[in-house]
Amino acid sequence: MCGxxxxxxxxNTKEILLDGLKELEYRGxxxxxxxxxxxxxxxxxKAVGKLxxxxxxxxxxxxxxxxxxxGHTRWATHGKPNELNAHPHLGEESYxxxxxxxxxxxxxKKELLADNIPFLSQTDTEVIVHQFEKNLKxxxxxxxxxxxxxxxxxxxYAILLVTKSEPNTIFFAKEGSPMLVGINTEGExxxxxxxxxxxxxxxxxxxxxxxxxxYVSADEIAxxxxxxxxxxPIFSKLTQNKLSAQKDGYRFxxxxxxxxxxxxISDTLMGRLSEDAVxxxxxxxxxxxxxxxxxxxxxxxxxxxxxxxxxxFERYSKIKTSVEIASEFRYREPIMSKxxxxxxxxxxxxxADTLETLKMAKKAGLxxxxxxxxxxxxxxxxxxxxxxTRAGIEKGxxxxxxxxxxVTVFWMLSLYVAKLHxxxxxxxIAKQISxxxxxxxxxxxxxxxxxxxxxxxxxxxxxxxFFFIGRDIxxxxxxxxxxxxxxxxxxxxxxxxxxxxxxxxxxLADPELFTIALLPEHMLYEKAKSNVEELSARDSTxxxxxxxxxxxxxxxxxxxxxxxxxxxxxxxxxVLQVLSLEISIRLxxxxxxxxxxxxxxxxx
Ligand code: F6R
Numbered sequence: 303m304c305g306x307x308x309x310x311x312x313x314n315t316k317e318i319l320l321d322g323l324k325e326l327e328y329r330g331x332x333x334x335x336x337x338x339x340x341x342x343x344x345x346x347x348k349a350v351g352k353l354x355x356x357x358x359x360x361x362x363x364x365x366x367x368x369x370x371x372x373g374h375t376r377w378a379t380h381g382k383p384n385e386l387n388a389h390p391h392l393g394e395e396s397y398x399x400x401x402x403x404x405x406x407x408x409x410x411k412k413e414l415l416a417d418n419i420p421f422l423s424q425t426d427t428e429v430i431v432h433q434f435e436k437n438l439k440x441x442x443x444x445x446x447x448x449x450x451x452x453x454x455x456x457x458x459y460a461i462l463l464v465t466k467s468e469p470n471t472i473f474f475a476k477e478g479s480p481m482l483v484g485i486n487t488e489g490e491x492x493x494x495x496x497x498x499x500x501x502x503x504x505x506x507x508x509x510x511x512x513x514x515x516x517y518v519s520a521d522e523i524a525x526x527x528x529x530x531x532x533x534x535p536i537f538s539k540l541t542q543n544k545l546s547a548q549k550d551g552y553r554f555x556x557x558x559x560x561x562x563x564x565x566x567i568s569d570t571l572m573g574r575l576s577e578d579a580v581x582x583x584x585x586x587x588x589x590x591x592x593x594x595x596x597x598x599x600x601x602x603x604x605x606x607x608x609x610x611x612x613x614x615f616e617r618y619s620k621i622k623t624s625v626e627i628a629s630e631f632r633y634r635e636p637i638m639s640k641x642x643x644x645x646x647x648x649x650x651x652x653x654a655d656t657l658e659t660l661k662m663a664k665k666a667g668l669x670x671x672x673x674x675x676x677x678x679x680x681x682x683x684x685x686x687x688x689x690x691t692r693a694g695i696e697k698g699x700x701x702x703x704x705x706x707x708x709v710t711v712f713w714m715l716s717l718y719v720a721k722l723h724x725x726x727x728x729x730x731i732a733k734q735i736s737x738x739x740x741x742x743x744x745x746x747x748x749x750x751x752x753x754x755x756x757x758x759x760x761x762x763x764x765x766x767x768f769f770f771i772g773r774d775i776x777x778x779x780x781x782x783x784x785x786x787x788x789x790x791x792x793x794x795x796x797x798x799x800x801x802x803x804x805x806x807x808x809x810l811a812d813p814e815l816f817t818i819a820l821l822p823e824h825m826l827y828e829k830a831k832s833n834v835e836e837l838s839a840r841d842s843t844x845x846x847x848x849x850x851x852x853x854x855x856x857x858x859x860x861x862x863x864x865x866x867x868x869x870x871x872x873x874x875x876x877v878l879q880v881l882s883l884e885i886s887i888r889l890x891x892x893x894x895x896x897x898x899x900x901x902x903x904x905x906x
Contacts (some may be wrong), residue, residue: 304331304376305374306481307323307326308371308373308472310470310520311491315371316363318492320360322494326494331375332378332383332676333348334353335356335373335376336372336373337371337392337399339369340365340368346390346392348385348389348390372463374399380424380427391423394435396467397463398427398461400427401495402569403458403459404427405457444465452515457573458479458572459477460475461476470520472518473515474516474518476511477512480509481495482507484504484540485505486505489520490503491520497550498544500540504540508535509538511527514526556883560703562694566692566703570693575735575739578731578735580714582689584690585689594642597625598612598647601627601628601629601655601656601903603782604647604708605625606705607709607782611709613778618719619720620720621723628646631659632662638662643668644659645672646685649708651674653902653903657680657684664684673689673708674690699896699900700893717731737868741869744862744872745872755883763793766810767793767815768784768794768817769818770787770798770820771819771820771830772799774867775871776830779875780799783795784796790882790883790885790886793885800819817834818881819846821834821850824864831852834854835854844857847877847878849861861874
């Protein structure tokens, strides 16, 4: 995910900015840049790839005396990872860096283009600096122009802006993306999008709140709230533990990533929903022309999201859908017809088996689409079209937020196709879109649930295995729940369709067989309930996850009531993730780096 740093002080500004960006490397990025303003002189450098490339470009650049600087590491969301799209973005005499997404950038850009303002990049960010300079023409001063600009922006952002019209100042704004300012006894001021770059540099920090904006100069920190009322900074001591700061205080990256899901899903949705339509600017309007079938292909967790997608495509888009495990598909001489859209799903975009199937589909002349988290990855480069999931870098080997954003994209895509093919009424699409907007809230981890999972976990550390069961789209979720547990606890777990148990697996039922049953209210409740009762009757140890009270289980986790089964899906997904996490922690395993597993499987 993108990272921001800023600095006002006397030391060599470039070094401070590059050191700060290095501390943000763990978040992942594909390009980086800095802009330094000293008096009336701007210096700006950008580079694609690792920070070493930016270091190389700036090796002869030194500042002596007071200067202001801003820096950025970019994880591409709008526009390819190249130098033009890297931040900082330049207007005529100002530079901006930004994290988040400006939802109304297309409208603002249209107006700016009509005023003949040239755009260099494909990013949403560039509108900020041009809009600021447009406002500057009629404003009393730079701060007034900046305040007006902030009020015109919709979306999520952490912004730093420097301008020649106020050369010793950094302007900032925060809405939905984190940002803090730090101080030290030498009178220097630092900005960053998370604690880590400031550790060792600052003693005290002020965390900005949503709606905060203002400016910082050598001797002033001016913060205004959403109502333009000035407020005092509230400084607190900065932790000196870097690793814990990288994990935002969570015990493991996986835990942090589970908690992050609400925010990253908001990013996935951002700018892609209107009242009655899903918007994928990145897709060619003709992509679905003459397409009568969808084939999804992936590995592991991504395969489970593909399976989930098949329920949505057939239910909403009324299009025949099949799902394939990539390592099987590539060797089984499959029949591929040209009216099939071939979709590969991959967090990394590098998984060897999935990549190979994409090559096969291209060779057979099929239209191809990749749903991926990493821009410029091999699959994104190869496929005809791509949709980025915008989950940010995922460090825990066991995938959590990548899965959540993949399913979100598929839900959106099924509605996008439904609109194109007229398979759902416009009222139904509008209803589904309002449900999609509730996903970020449905995946928020509440303390009570987490505490319950901690307590429950101690009862599930032994036994001869786990069954995770569910029906319909809750079957792929059961598979994913079982995979999560397997990966990080090393306990044997299988996912099954609830209705399939009696065809064999139920023979295993005894008190030492643990069944985790998904019982959503809005998807085949009665049917799934009787499947669970069959297991209870055979004395299997059962843990039911449901919004409806269920008395015949050994353990019961009550989820919130929701209007729709998909919101139940997302909440139950989080419960399963937290349960696996807590079991793994109790077993003393390395949650983030489980044995025998790698994050990116680039070999067959
Ligand atoms: C499980 C997990 C793996 C990956 C699989 C595919 O938690 O992360 O099963 O989902 O290796 O990886 P990608 O999605 O990068 O193609």
